[in-house]
Amino acid sequence: MEDKIEMRTICGLCHTGCGMLVTIENGKIAAIRGDKEHPANQGALCPKGVASIDLIYSKDRLLKPMRKTKGGFKEISWQEALDFAADRLGNLREKSGPGALIRFAGAPVSYDGRDSFMQLMASFGSPNFAGVAHLCHVPRITAMKSVFGSPPEPDYAGTKMIIFWGTNPMGSTRYGNYAVEGELGNFRSMIQTARAKGIKVITIDPVKSETGELSDMWVPIEPGTDLALALAMIHVLIEEDLYDSEFVKNWTVGFNELQEHVKRYTPEWAEGITHIPADTIRQIAREYGSTRPAVLRDGNGFDMQTNGAQTMRAVMFLIALTGNYDRPGGNVLFPWARQSFLPDFRKIKFSEKRIGEDRFPLFPEIAGPTLLDEILAEKRRYGLIVTHSNPALIMANTEKIKKAFSKLEFMMVLDxxxxxxxxxxxxxxxxxxxxxxxxxxxxxxxxxxxxSLKPKLIEPLGDSRHFAKIEYEIASRLGMAGDYAFSNDEEWVNYMLKPTGLTVNDFDGKPVVYATGPADYYKYLKDEFGTPSKKVEFYSDTYAKHGQEPLPSYKEPLALTDWDPQARAQYPLKGTTRKQYEYVHTKFRNLDYLKKLYPGPLVMVHPDDASACRIQEGDMVRVQSPHGSVVMKAKVSDHTKPGLVVADFGWGNPWDASQTNANSLARGDVWDPISGGTPNRLFYCNIRRENP
Incomplete structure (x- = not known):
């Protein structure tokens, strides 16, 4: 008799967390469809969600622990793998100290990636948490907290204007950080619905993205110059008295300093840098300043720049000046379900500072360049646990990564x-x-x-295991089991949900369970702001104390500095990178369903540049920078600016064509002085037909 059931779950393949209804036949996944009752997607699924079946049953999956030998990787048992890991970690701690262990994690698209090996690090005694934080989200959050104390989210329902800046939510399906926008439709229809309601939509992006195509206005900014635009907009708001004087008077510090500071940052000055006409800059500033409420949605485009943190501070100033902070239809603090935190603060055994803490004191994790420099200095031998990440393709300067990782005493990867x-x-x-x-x-x-709960629907294929079980087993072998409140995936979920009073048994097929009441607004009237002054901080004494500019000043992107004229002539174009809707970061390019939709990496070239370089649509071309090169298929399009080529990011795994890692084009020797963010999205380059 056929056993067939449909169960409710959520997707964990990107940050959106869409609801799914999954059909299971005889213990195997047979079909997947979107859950119309889940607020995150209202029944829609992107191609990645549809391809989940391919993911589970991919021929490329790892199903056994693998240990490297002189003859290559060899399958071993879990007993051997766990003993080997514990032995190497124990020896590392004995010889080099607890701080010799580094955890490298990726973007927490699932909470497995967020939480894995956090407790082991604390119990081991190492504060050295590293990852992609310097390239994704955390530089912006660091800046937001310096201005407001807490990072706000866009409240689209009830707004009258939306500015998407450095973000492409139609391509990422992500309209907020963790907030769900369900009142203007799902991720496929949100912008169209907003415009139909008369909400003005503006997109600021060097590339005419899917979001830009649907907007009322696309503003093609020169990459890396967003701070110049933000400062010029601030200039207009103040000069033309378009700011909320009551909010500024009662709830901000440093306005007089800001007012004096931006006098020199006129739209005419910014036009020469951003290549946006001064009249357009004034138009955007005037519309944002006079249309209340309005929202600004920032994105990952800011993080991979050498002035990203200060740029985000200036963008946050725009929200504060217009009084759009925590007001309905503005950028607000939505309610959030309180959860447990890993590592358990009561069981942290750190005895030293994290790597680079003195160099980047305002940033909460190890910045990528610091990590590589520290390993290569060989002052001590390091071990690395990589979970939910692919640093070989994510970070700039690919050859430096390979060299650094070759110096490690031990490296363990969960994937x-x-x-x-x-x-x-x-x-x-x-x-x-x-x-x-x-x-x-x-x-x-x-x-x-x-x-929302993600229940266990089927048994793991092969010998794959959840991080919680692996981590607990290794911790037990190292004598640290007493620090753990969980030993498997179900116990981990129950522990994390403990402050809510929920367990996995309380969901019973429900798409969501609310853990707080509805949103309220203007919370600063009661709680003030979480900054040292308890107000919005235009001028930051904290930044000044740590040797950073207390007010953001525009400087040329470091990616474009230190060039002699002869070298510059060899690389006449600028380059940037883009993510593709069909994929997430470096994942899923080996899945047949997605490969049919998007077979290989493309490089977008403006028709003027294509003509000058004798490149036609579909030609294989080589993009060369001083740091590396890639070979991709040309896509000739006016969705990029003349002089700017746009290479697809995320390729370069063993199943991809060679020479396709776009981050090999980027500089890794310059970075944001606050976050350590490298300019992965800005480089000089040239382009030519491959084997013409």
Missing amino acids: MFPTATAQMADLILPSPSLFESYGYRAYSSRQGGFI
Whole structure:
């Protein structure tokens, strides 16, 4: 008799966390469709969600622990793998001290990536948490907190104007950080619905993205010059008295200093830098200043620049000046379900500072360049645990990464696939798919903070194991089991949800369970701001104390400095990179369903540049920078600016064509002085037909 059931879950393949209804036949996933009752997607699914079945049953999946030998990787048992990992970690601590262990994690698209090996690091005694934070989200959050104390989210329902700046939500399906926008439709229709309601939509982006195409206005800014635009807009708001004088008077500090500071940053000055006409800059500033409420949605385009943190401070100033902070239809603090935190603060055993803490004191994690420099200095031998990440393709300066990782005493990778990073490991441990273990996701919204459960739907394929079980087993071998409140995936979820009073048994097929009441606004009237002054800080004494500019000043992007004229002549074009809608970061390019939709990496070239270089649509071309080169297929399009080529990011794993890692084009020797962010999205280059 056929056993067929449909179960409710959530997708864990990107940050959106869409609801899914999954059909299971005889213990196997047979079909997947979107859950119309889930607020995150209202029944829609992107191609990645549809391809989940391909992901689970991919021929490339890792199903056994793998240990590197002289003859290549060899399958071993879990007993051998866990003993080997514990032995190497124990020896590392004994010889080099607890701070010799580094955890490298990726973007927490699932909470497995957020939480894995956090407690082990604390119990081991190492404060050295590293990852992609310097390239994604955290530089912006660091800046937001310096201005407001807490990072706000866009409240689209009830707004009258939307500015998407450095973000492409139609391509990422992400309209907020953790907030769900359900009142203007799902991620496919939100912009169209907003415009139909008369909401003005502006997109500021060097590339005419999917979001830009749907907007009322696309503003093609010169990459890396967003701070110049923000300062000029501030200039207009203040000069033309378009700011909220009552909010500024009662709830901000440093306005007089800001007013004097931006006098020189006129729209005419900014036009020469951003290549946006001064009249257009004034128009955007006037519309944003006179249309209340309005929202600004920032994006990842800011993080991968050498002035990203200060740029984000200036963008936050725009929200504050217009009084759009925590007001309905502005940028607000939505309710959030309180959860447990890892590592458990009561069980932290740090005895030294994290790597680079003195160099980047305002940033909460190890910045990428600092990590590589520290390993290469060889002052001590380091070990690395890589979880939910692929640093070999994510970080700038690919050759430096390879050299640094070759110096490690021990490297362990948890992944579903033998990625470019996994190839460098001493030990690879197979992770389960999204349907083979328990998980959960917290969301915020106007209606309240809520939780969705990701139940275990099928048994893990092969010998794949959840991080919680792996981590606990290694911790037990190192004598640290007493620090753990969980030993498997279900116990981990229950522990994290403990402050909500919920367990995995409380969901019972529900798409969501609310853990807070609905949103309220103007909370600063009661709680003030979480900054040292308890107000919005235009002028930051904290930044000044740490040797950073207390008010943002425009400087040329470091990616474009230190060039002699002869070298510059060899690389007449600028380059940037883009993510593709069909994929997430460096994942899923080995899945047949997605490969049919987007077979290989493209480089976008403006028709004027294509003509000058004798390039036609579909030609294989080489993009060369002083740091590396890639070979991709040309896409001739006016969706980029003349002089700017746009290479697809995320390729370069073993199953991809060679010479396709776009980050090999970027400089890794310059960075944001606050976050350590490298200019992955800005480089000089040239382009030519390959084998013309």
